[in-house]
Amino acid sequence: MLALAALLGACDAPSYVDSGDGSRKAGNPFSGLTFHVYDSYKTDPPKCVAILPLTKIEDGGADNAGITIDQTEVVRRSFYAHLSPHGKRDVEIPRVDFVLKDMSEADRKNTALVGERLNCDALIVGNVTEYGKRFLGLYSSVAVGAELQMVRADTGEPLWEGSYESISRGGSVPMSLIGIASGVLDAALNLQEETLFKVLDNLARHLVTTIPDNSIAVLEDPVAPVNVAVRTKKDKALPINDFIAGLSKKSAGEQKQSLLAAINGGQFKGKNMITLHEALIRIAPGEPESYGLYAHHLADEGDYANALAYADNALALNGQNGDMHFLKGRMQIKLDDLDGADASLVRAVAMNPSSSEYLAGLGYLNSLRGNHDRALAAYQMAVDLDADNGFSHYNMGATFYNGGELQAARDSFYKAGLAYLKIGDYGQTEKAVADLRDLASQGVKMNNEIKNLEGALASLKEKGKNNA
Numbered sequence: 001m002l003a004l005a006a007l008l009g010a011c012d013a014p015s016y017v018d019s020g021d022g023s024r025k026a027g028n029p030f031s032g033l034t035f036h037v038y039d040s041y042k043t044d045p046p047k048c049v050a051i052l053p054l055t056k057i058e059d060g061g062a063d064n065a066g067i068t069i070d071q072t073e074v075v076r077r078s079f080y081a082h083l084s085p086h087g088k089r090d091v092e093i094p095r096v097d098f099v100l101k102d103m104s105e106a107d108r109k110n111t112a113l114v115g116e117r118l119n120c121d122a123l124i125v126g127n128v129t130e131y132g133k134r135f136l137g138l139y140s141s142v143a144v145g146a147e148l149q150m151v152r153a154d155t156g157e158p159l160w161e162g163s164y165e166s167i168s169r170g171g172s173v174p175m176s177l178i179g180i181a182s183g184v185l186d187a188a189l190n191l192q193e194e195t196l197f198k199v200l201d202n203l204a205r206h207l208v209t210t211i212p213d214n215s216i217a218v219l220e221d222p223v224a225p226v227n228v229a230v231r232t233k234k235d236k237a238l239p240i241n242d243f244i245a246g247l248s249k250k251s252a253g254e255q256k257q258s259l260l261a262a263i264n265g266g267q268f269k270g271k272n273m274i275t276l277h278e279a280l281i282r283i284a285p286g287e288p289e290s291y292g293l294y295a296h297h298l299a300d301e302g303d304y305a306n307a308l309a310y311a312d313n314a315l316a317l318n319g320q321n322g323d324m325h326f327l328k329g330r331m332q333i334k335l336d337d338l339d340g341a342d343a344s345l346v347r348a349v350a351m352n353p354s355s356s357e358y359l360a361g362l363g364y365l366n367s368l369r370g371n372h373d374r375a376l377a378a379y380q381m382a383v384d385l386d387a388d389n390g391f392s393h394y395n396m397g398a399t400f401y402n403g404g405e406l407q408a409a410r411d412s413f414y415k416a417g418l419a420y421l422k423i424g425d426y427g428q429t430e431k432a433v434a435d436l437r438d439l440a441s442q443g444v445k446m447n448n449e450i451k452n453l454e455g456a457l458a459s460l461k462e463k464g465k466n467n468a
Contacts, residue, residue, distance in 0.1 A: 046122030115153020
């Protein structure tokens with residue numbers, strides 16, 4: 001009985017089983033994670049990874065009562081949050097969904113075509129095998145499982161695969177720092193939901209651990225959002241048609257304020273947001289703010305071409321808006337118009353030379369173009385303005401590393417880790433630690449950099465556990 005109690009209360013620390021050679025790493029023998037890294041990955045690692053929508057297993061037997069989020073999507077986003085700190089380029093989930101939306105069902109099954117449209121050489125596909133609460137005799141547990149595979153887009157050959165079922169017995173699974181930092185939990189969650197999200201985070205963290213991270217590259221977007229799980233809350237707003245109809249009873253100024261409040265309030269989602277933005281433009285067609293807000297929304301939704309078009313509309317009304325020039329430059333980078341992006345970002349910096357964010361974007365553009373001296377100069381200006389600009393510190397480290405300046409890389413990675421700690425981006429902090437370990441393995445002397453960052457992470461993790 002004592003043995004059973006110990007088993008039921010144990011943390012879900014899995015054994016890692018390589019399905020290719022049957023080897024097992026130490027862990028809980030009752031909780032196995034099966035994975036395999038194919039030789040094709042080892043000989044030619046992918047430069048980019050995109051996570052496609054996962055399939056929901058309808059007959060998994062999970063009790064999903066009270067869970068108000070899309071199950072497969074939250075697994076996908078949790079996995080993305082843990083994978084995104086890797087050195088590979090990733091395609092943001094809204095962009096993946098936007099591109100897939102315009103493809104036929106047959107085309108979406110063509111990995112070569114999907115990879116071409118996403119400009120990405122590897123795709124992750126799979127399904128969710130378990131999600132929810134189980135009742136097993138005398139005790140209950142919460143379990144989330146997934147079977148995932150990474151394939152090379154142009155050929156469909158497998159690169160990696162992993163299968164794992166994360167289980168919490170009595171709420172024993174701890175939350176990782178990435179999950180905590182990414183807003184997976186909030187004050188509204190009840191105990192059952194909190195346990196479920198911890199299990200989700202545990203699933204993603206352990207699966208990603210088995211994917212080799214064998215490159216150090218500059219980060220991509222200085223303002224990319226870190227969104228993992230978005231809970232679907234009850235919409236207390238009027239139905240969109242009633243809301244729009246109600247505007248006719250108000251003055252033009254009141255209509256504008258109502259629309260701005262609705263756009264910024266978060267009550268409406270998806271197509272309803274498009275309706276709101278289009279209504280704002282009809283009511284205030286001569287105001288650049290109307291087009292600028294829509295441009296930002298479209299960018300967040302992955303519609304880069306239309307975001308660029310509406311940014312141009314806003315700039316036609318006010319060409320001195322540095323934020324719009326910066327957004328335009330970001331969209332041009334994503335659409336591979338690097339010359340256009342250079343002009344836009346230079347204008348943004350000229351209009352607001354005290355913006356560390358704009359300089360970081362200019363640095364990234366020059367990293368893409370191979371202008372490493374100009375990139376380093378822009379990153380340095382960014383950190384001179386904001387010493388906690390982790391994006392610029394990290395990209396300086398990656399640039400120094402790839403240029404063979406390992407001591408300078410050490411210093412920049414350490415500063416990046418400290419900066420990311422301050423803003424709660426623990427995934428990037430852990431990435432900085434991993435890069436410092438890589439440098440140490442090459443003989444670069446460390447002056448407690450790794451120890452300091454690991455100690456800070458351990459303290460924060462303990463604090464998070466005590467507050468859970």
